[in-house]
Amino acid sequence: MGVREIRLRYLFLIVVRWLPVGLTVPLTTLLPLDRGLTIAQAGVTAAVQGITVLVLELPTGGLADALGRRPVLLIAGAVNLLSLTVMCFAGTVALFALAWFLQGVFRALDSGPLDSWYVDASLAADRTADLETGLSHGSVACSLAVAAGALVSGGLIWLGPIGAVGALTEPLLVALGLSAVSTVAVALLMTEERTARGPAAWIASVRGVPVAIGSALGLVRRSRVVLALITVELLWSFGMVTFEKLMPIRLSEVLADQDAAAALMGPASSAAWGASAAGAALIPLLVRRIGAPWTGFALRILQGLTIVGMGLLAGPAGVIIGFLLTYTVHGAANPVHAGLLHRQAAGEYRTSLLSLNSMVGQPGFAVGAILLTAFAQCVSVSAAIVAGGLVLAAAAPLYLVKPKFRGPIDTGTSPTSALTPGGT
Numbered sequence: 001m002g003v004r005e006i007r008l009r010y011l012f013l014i015v016v017r018w019l020p021v022g023l024t025v026p027l028t029t030l031l032p033l034d035r036g037l038t039i040a041q042a043g044v045t046a047a048v049q050g051i052t053v054l055v056l057e058l059p060t061g062g063l064a065d066a067l068g069r070r071p072v073l074l075i076a077g078a079v080n081l082l083s084l085t086v087m088c089f090a091g092t093v094a095l096f097a098l099a100w101f102l103q104g105v106f107r108a109l110d111s112g113p114l115d116s117w118y119v120d121a122s123l124a125a126d127r128t129a130d131l132e133t134g135l136s137h138g139s140v141a142c143s144l145a146v147a148a149g150a151l152v153s154g155g156l157i158w159l160g161p162i163g164a165v166g167a168l169t170e171p172l173l174v175a176l177g178l179s180a181v182s183t184v185a186v187a188l189l190m191t192e193e194r195t196a197r198g199p200a201a202w203i204a205s206v207r208g209v210p211v212a213i214g215s216a217l218g219l220v221r222r223s224r225v226v227l228a229l230i231t232v233e234l235l236w237s238f239g240m241v242t243f244e245k246l247m248p249i250r251l252s253e254v255l256a257d258q259d260a261a262a263a264l265m266g267p268a269s270s271a272a273w274g275a276s277a278a279g280a281a282l283i284p285l286l287v288r289r290i291g292a293p294w295t296g297f298a299l300r301i302l303q304g305l306t307i308v309g310m311g312l313l314a315g316p317a318g319v320i321i322g323f324l325l326t327y328t329v330h331g332a333a334n335p336v337h338a339g340l341l342h343r344q345a346a347g348e349y350r351t352s353l354l355s356l357n358s359m360v361g362q363p364g365f366a367v368g369a370i371l372l373t374a375f376a377q378c379v380s381v382s383a384a385i386v387a388g389g390l391v392l393a394a395a396a397p398l399y400l401v402k403p404k405f406r407g408p409i410d411t412g413t414s415p416t417s418a419l420t421p422g423g424t
Contacts, residue, residue: 001191003125007134009189010118014141016182017114020084020175022149025269031168035091045096050362052104053111057359060108069113069120070190076109077183084176088169112354117190119342130284131342136335139280143331147273149175154270226344226353228401232300232337233357237364239392241372242307242385243326247319250381254316268320275324276331283332287339296336296399303329304393311385340399 032042064072083102090096115135122129153171160167221227251264287295306329310322341357368388376384 001121001125003122003129006118006121006125007137010114010134011137011141013114013182013185013189014138015145016178016185017110018142018145019149020178020182022146022151022273023153023171023175023178024084025146025150025153027153027168027171031087031172032090032096034166034168037093037096041093042096045093045100048097048100049104049107050366052101053108054359054362056105056108057111057356057362060111064109064113064116068192069117070186070192072109073113073186073190074183076106076113077179077186079109080106080179081176081183084172084179088172088176111358115338115342116354117192121191131339133284135338135342136280136283139331139334140277143273143277143280147270147277150270150273223344223403224401225403226341228398229337229341229344230357230360232296232395232398233360234364235391235395236300236333236337237361238368238372239304239307239388240365241368242388242392243310243323243330245369246372246376246381246385246388247310247323249376250311250385251316251319253381254314254319264316264320268323272324272327275328279328279330279332280335283335286332287336292336292340293399296333296340297396299329299333299336300396300399301393303333304389304396307389307392308386311382311389 028046032045037045060072079102083099083106086095086102087099090099115138118134118138119131122131122134152174156170156174157167159170162170165173251268255264283295283299286298290298303326306322306325310319310326313319313322338354341353344353368391372384372388375387
């Protein structure tokens with residue numbers, strides 16, 4: 001299988017993976033409220049997902065490295081189907097909490113294996129494969145799939161109930177069907193060479209999870225480049241609070257009407273995902289011209305400026321323009337960061353490192369949500385957005401950290417590790 005076919009399979013799997021997410025995005029708060037939960041109860045049940053992901057992110061990454069990307073994604077697909085099924089019928093706090101717990105398990109299992117499979121398969125086919133372009137196209141596909149799903153979801157809700165099925169349940173049922181298609185597609189399109197089979201291989205794989213986790217942590221300890229990239233993720237996630245949580249509040253301020261702001265956020269969010277796709281599509285040109293580290297540096301500074309603009313520009317048009325520009329740069333930055341991270345890890349422990357990177361983002365976002373919302377309440381929403389943009393931009397120099405020496409990164413598990421003169 002050539003690099004082109006691998007990339008096409010990768011992109012198709014991304015589309016069918018993220019279309020259901022776009023369908024469910026507008027429902028995360030509205031559905032439980034429609035079924036009798038209070039806003040506080042809906043928030044508590046949704047928080048179960050974040051806590052679950054934080055706890056399981058690294059172990060499931062180690063499982064994917066030890067057991068294989070394909071079987072872990074198949075397990076993730078089955079858990080996702082169960083989660084969506086529970087959510088279709090949930091009407092109590094306990095059932096919604098169960099649905100979000102299962103969704104957290106799914107997200108933890110799903111985080112990283114597909115990208116790792118694409119990178120490993122591409123490098124196996126061609127050691128000089130252009131990873132950044134493929135990852136960039138993946139970000140484009142992801143953004144467009146979410147945007148399309150969100151538009152379809154809005155259209156289904158606008159059409160109203162169909163028989164006994166409520167308007168808010170319709171997108172969920174479509175998402176359930178598409179998720180089944182996604183799971184089948186993983187089974188048919190992902191090929192992975194695993195020499196060991198049977199129960200003994202599964203037991204050996206599970207025992208290999210701590211080794212994979214330790215190797216990922218070892219990369220952070222031994223590599224100043226990996227440590228810098230992980231720190232970028234931490235500060236980046238902190239700053240993401242500005243456009244994911246504070247932007248709707250800022251828009252309601254300039255409109256002086258919460259209902260009008262809520263009505264505008266739907267199409268604005270869909271447009272933002274489209275802008276994110278455009279940013280990801282353009283980034284390979286910049287990477288080829290100035291290199292990935294300097295591209296990451298420039299994008300982090302630029303995104304900080306767009307967030308500051310979102311906080312300071314006057315009127316709803318100014319806020320929305322700042323929001324769209326922020327997402328454009330956000331989409332461009334994702335494949336650059338992912339490509340730099342992929343090149344720091346040996347294939348055997350690639351998913352563990354990706355999971356570690358993702359796990360760091362969870363507390364970064366949580367701390368940002370607590371501190372920036374408190375700052376917004378005490379000072380102003382604009383000031384909080386500006387502060388978040390400055391923190392995000394402060395990560396830019398970390399992309400320029402140089403390794404101690406040029407050479408392969410030692411994970412500390414290879415038989416030649418004792419011969420390695422140092423870390424990166």
